[in-house]
Amino acid sequence: MSPQQIESLRALRLDFSRLLMQHRFVVDEMLTKISILREESLHAHSYNPIEHISSRVKSPRSLLQKVHRRGLPLEIDVIRQKITDIAGIRITCSFIADTYHVLELLTAQDDIRVVEIKDYIARPKPNGYRSLHAILEVPVFLRGGPVPVICEVQIRTIAMDFWASLEHKIHYKFNGDVPARLIEELAEAADAADQLDRRMEQLHSEVHDGAPDIDSGEDFDDEALRILWDLSMREG
Ligand code: 0O2
Numbered sequence: 001m002s003p004q005q006i007e008s009l010r011a012l013r014l015d016f017s018r019l020l021m022q023h024r025f026v027v028d029e030m031l032t033k034i035s036i037l038r039e040e041s042l043h044a045h046s047y048n049p050i051e052h053i054s055s056r057v058k059s060p061r062s063l064l065q066k067v068h069r070r071g072l073p074l075e076i077d078v079i080r081q082k083i084t085d086i087a088g089i090r091i092t093c094s095f096i097a098d099t100y101h102v103l104e105l106l107t108a109q110d111d112i113r114v115v116e117i118k119d120y121i122a123r124p125k126p127n128g129y130r131s132l133h134a135i136l137e138v139p140v141f142l143r144g145g146p147v148p149v150i151c152e153v154q155i156r157t158i159a160m161d162f163w164a165s166l167e168h169k170i171h172y173k174f175n176g177d178v179p180a181r182l183i184e185e186l187a188e189a190a191d192a193a194d195q196l197d198r199r200m201e202q203l204h205s206e207v208h209d210g211a212p213d214i215d216s217g218e219d220f221d222d223e224a225l226r227i228l229w230d231l232s233m234r235e236g
Helices: 003-045 061-067 076-082 094-107 158-173 181-207 224-236
Strands: 054-057 089-092 113-119 132-142 145-159
Touching: 003 054, 003 061, 003 076, 003 089, 003 132, 003 145, 054 113, 061 094, 076 145, 089 094, 089 158, 094 113, 094 132, 094 145, 094 181, 145 158
Parallel strands: 089 145
Antiparallel strands: 054 089, 113 132, 132 145
């Protein structure tokens, strides 16, 4: 390897590690946003629309494999634009309505730009896969100013997530060549999961519809409440 080649390899390595770092930052930002939504919902409605959040940044190896599979050039700007799941966040909710609600709350934020929404709940994949996918662009505030970074957010119910993780394992086990009988059973299981989702949602709305918002303000304990009262008396 010539000194120039070594130098350009070093530069490429630095570019890639910077790219991955920016995607770690976007995950951190998104996790903060999602936690805020979750806590605020709990505070305002004593209701948590988000059951679970997980996240990952693609490993360097898996990123390079995808770049290679897609036949992309080793150019950071191209990779940044074309590989939209370097940063991935998965949100699981109890109910279908919550998945749309969480998506709406996130995409309504001023600093988030929606690149693409794929609604596999309204239009499931032929194998039965259901999930909401949002490709979002979020500014990450670095020393030199904001840098827009793309992340993929998958939002789905617990039942959809259960199905997807089983399907993923089966797919992996058979190296993509899943026997027809299992494909059929998976499709049936996806329908059963969907029916369960809809029944649970119906039960839930029967119990909760019309219930008033409860904001208990519990974080103000008795002592804080007494100080608040004294201050308000002084002001009044
Ligand atoms: P991994 O290992 O989960 O990251 P792209 O992802 O950009 O190449 P595509 O397929 O159009 O293109 O994107 P799509 O449909 O939004 O799917 C992206 C991700 O959704 C996948 O990432 C999976 O995580 C998930 N997904 C999509 N379809 C299925 C499915 O049929 N079964 C399961 N279990 N998951 C699915 P990756 O990169 O394929 O995998």
